[in-house]
Amino acid sequence: MSDPDYSKRITHNAKQCGGRPCIRGLRIRVSDILGMLAGGASREQILNDFPYLEDADITAVLQYAAHEAERRTVIAAE
Secondary structure, eight states: OOSOGGGGTEEOOTTSGGGOOEETTSSOBHHHHHHHHHTTOOHHHHHHHOTTOOHHHHHHHHHHHHHHHTOOOOOOOO
16 A cells, blocks of 8 residues: 555644544544444444545545554564
8 A cells, every 4th residue: 555545534633633543634533433333333324423424434444544554563572
């Protein structure tokens, strides 16, 4: 994912939600949507609860999460 599709939909703003990644500058955090999906909510349920979101926003959240999961972490040897 060198040029991720989510880059226009996932935003970071130090003055909003503590700088956590949000959807299109709205105060809906990526972690909020991931939590709902992990809790069993369907895309349709999320879109009904948040009518200003788009299906592509949920796709962007999943792409962002997949990209972040591939981030390397340096762990000190014991």
